[in-house]
Amino acid sequence: xxSAKRLALGLGLAAFLAVPxxxxxxxxxxxxxxxxxxxxxxxxxxxxxxRAVFEFNRYFDSFVLKxxxxxxxxxxxxxxxxxxxxGLQTAAAPVVFANDLLQGKLERAGxxxxxxxxxxxxxxxxxxxxxxxxxxxxxxxxxxxxxxWGVDEGAYLMVPVIGPTTLRDGAGMVADIFIDPWTYIxxxxxxxxxxxxxxxxxxxxxxxxxxxENLEKTSVDFYAAIRSxxxxxxxxxxxxxxxPPVPPVPGARPSVSGDVNPELGPAPEEMAASADx
Amino acid sequence: MTRVLSALARGAGAVLLLGFIAAPGFARAxxxxxxxxxxGNRAIEILQTKEETTFSERExxxxxxxxxxxxxxxxxxxxxxxxxxxxxxxxxxDYQTLFIDFVVRVYAVRFDAYSGETFKVDRVLDxxxxxxxxxxxxxxxxxxxxxxxxxxxxxxxxxxxxxxDVYVEGISMLNTQRQEFAAVIxxxxxxxLMDEMHARLAQDISQSDAQTAVQ
Numbered sequence: 501x502x503s504a505k506r507l508a509l510g511l512g513l514a515a516f517l518a519v520p521x522x523x524x525x526x527x528x529x530x531x532x533x534x535x536x537x538x539x540x541x542x543x544x545x546x547x548x549x550x551r552a553v554f555e556f557n558r559y560f561d562s563f564v565l566k567x568x569x570x571x572x573x574x575x576x577x578x579x580x581x582x583x584x585x586x587g588l589q590t591a592a593a594p595v596v597f598a599n600d601l602l603q604g605k606l607e608r609a610g611x612x613x614x615x616x617x618x619x620x621x622x623x624x625x626x627x628x629x630x631x632x633x634x635x636x637x638x639x640x641x642x643x644x645x646x647x648x649w650g651v652d653e654g655a656y657l658m659v660p661v662i663g664p665t666t667l668r669d670g671a672g673m674v675a676d677i678f679i680d681p682w683t684y685i686x687x688x689x690x691x692x693x694x695x696x697x698x699x700x701x702x703x704x705x706x707x708x709x710x711x712x713e714n715l716e717k718t719s720v721d722f723y724a725a726i727r728s729x730x731x732x733x734x735x736x737x738x739x740x741x742x743x744p745p746v747p748p749v750p751g752a753r754p755s756v757s758g759d760v761n762p763e764l765g766p767a768p769e770e771m772a773a774s775a776d777x
Numbered sequence: 778m779t780r781v782l783s784a785l786a787r788g789a790g791a792v793l794l795l796g797f798i799a800a801p802g803f804a805r806a807x808x809x810x811x812x813x814x815x816x817g818n819r820a821i822e823i824l825q826t827k828e829e830t831t832f833s834e835r836e837x838x839x840x841x842x843x844x845x846x847x848x849x850x851x852x853x854x855x856x857x858x859x860x861x862x863x864x865x866x867x868x869x870x871d872y873q874t875l876f877i878d879f880v881v882r883v884y885a886v887r888f889d890a891y892s893g894e895t896f897k898v899d900r901v902l903d904x905x906x907x908x909x910x911x912x913x914x915x916x917x918x919x920x921x922x923x924x925x926x927x928x929x930x931x932x933x934x935x936x937x938x939x940x941x942d943v944y945v946e947g948i949s950m951l952n953t954q955r956q957e958f959a960a961v962i963x964x965x966x967x968x969x970l971m972d973e974m975h976a977r978l979a980q981d982i983s984q985s986d987a988q989t990a991v992q
Contacts, residue, residue, distance in 0.1 A: 532858045538858075538859070538959060538963075541956075542960075543955070599810060624880075631922070636922065637922075651888055663895060679847045710890045711890070712888075714886050714887050714890055715887075717886060717977075717980065718882070718883040718886050718887065719957060720961050720970060720973040720974060720975060721957050721960045721961045721973075722956065723960070724957045724959075724960030724961070725953065725957045726959060727955060727956070727960075728956040729948060730954065732947065732949065732952065732953065733947070733948060734946040735944070735947070736946060736947025736948065739947070741925065741947060743902055743910065743927055743944065743947065744947075745901065746903070746905055746908065746910065746929060746942070747952070749851060749855050749908075749929075749941050749942065749951070750851075750855070750933075751848070751850070751851050751931070752850035752851040752853070752854045759780075
């Protein structure tokens with residue numbers, strides 16, 4: 501695909517995403533600061549539209565993605581699935597490396613470079629020898645780079661087939677395609693790129709079979725659970741695993757004595773006020 | 778002979794020294810680190826009996842563990858956020874009883890996906906007011922990278938310790954639950970949330986299609 505075509509595709513996608521603006525969630529009135537704060541925290545102005553796409557994605561998942569992942573696990577032994585996983589990591593290393601550098605994280609760039617080199621030499625790119633010598637894998641992408649540069653995450657978006665993202669991360673995903681050298685190497689053999697995308701999807705979904713199933717089973721609002729997990733997961737990736745400042749959590753009873761009296765909650769106003777900080 | 782004696786003396790000195798160092802440790806029966814480590818060990822023990830126990834037996838043990846180690850009242854109120862104040866005393870109590878059943882089920886299911894891994898407290902990450910945040914790693918079988926967990930332990934003035942939040946790979950369980958609850962309450966009110974919690978509890982969780990399909 502030429503760059504012009506790719507650009508047109510991107511614009512088309514953007515237009516498609518912009519169309520359902522009519523189905524926006526209604527912001528709460530200005531005089532309800534708590535509701536307003538909650539609305540801003542959720543930052544999901546397209547929620548009704550996003551929920552519709554989410555339902556579509558769940559169908560798509562149950563009829564296409566999940567069966568592929570289950571089949572992949574059934575047919576391919578774990579040993580070979582591990583080789584695929586490491587192979588995909590090796591292939592994705594240039595993008596991680598570039599984003600390490602773009603974020604000014606030289607040490608992490610060194611780790612990415614080192615582990616890829618070690619795995620290529622000692623493991624043909626499909627055996628992870630680097631982890632054993634302390635060169636552990638980490639992920640970086642242009643969405644994270646934008647965040648490090650100070651770009652806000654923007655509204656939450658549920659993209660058909662692809663899944664949860666935000667304006668910033670969606671833009672990052674497109675940018676990563678341009679950063680990726682394979683895009684240019686296989687410019688005339690697109691099948692290779694599609695095969696890699698397919699394998700990545702199968703690999704990721706297979707590794708999360710139990711997690712997603714348990715989450716679906718135990719959440720009272722699967723859409724909201726995914727939205728919260730996606731945000732926190734991205735924040736964790738952006739902070740490279742550093743814990744965020746913990747929110748104030750008021751105690752539900754006086755902590756002065758060991759004597760527990762469930763009747764004694766905190767003053768409700770006080771609790772709610774700090775809970776929404 | 779003198780050599781033996783001096784070795785003995787040195788040994789005695791070492792014992793004495795160790796005694797002094799260890800003494801404060803004995804006086805303060807428990808540190809937040811040892812508290813988290815003990816809870817983790819108990820959790821691993823439950824998982825190790827997977828072969829010979831049913832899910833509901835494990836869920837029962839897990840319930841005791843949660844009630845011992847977690848500040849359920851604080852957690853249950855926090856996850857309601859600003860909606861907590863709209864409840865009457867009685868409604869709050871009903872909600873809290875339901876919340877405990879719900880949380881036991883939710884985390885028993887999620888936790889049951891693990892098997893006899895080892896749980897190791899790594900270090901103290903942070904201290905905020907009365908809270909200590911402890912990082913612990915769950916080592917996994919088969920060369921998978923360890924799972925990073927952070928435990929927010931609240932230490933009361935009397936020295937009692939209770940966990941109020943757990944982060945798994947940087948994701949706060951408290952925060953997730955609060956945001957999920959808020960979404961349901963906004964659409965269907967607190968009663969709607971409680972109905973949904975009842976529905977989850979009534980669900981048959983013994984079957985897992987992904988797990989039965991393969992493995």
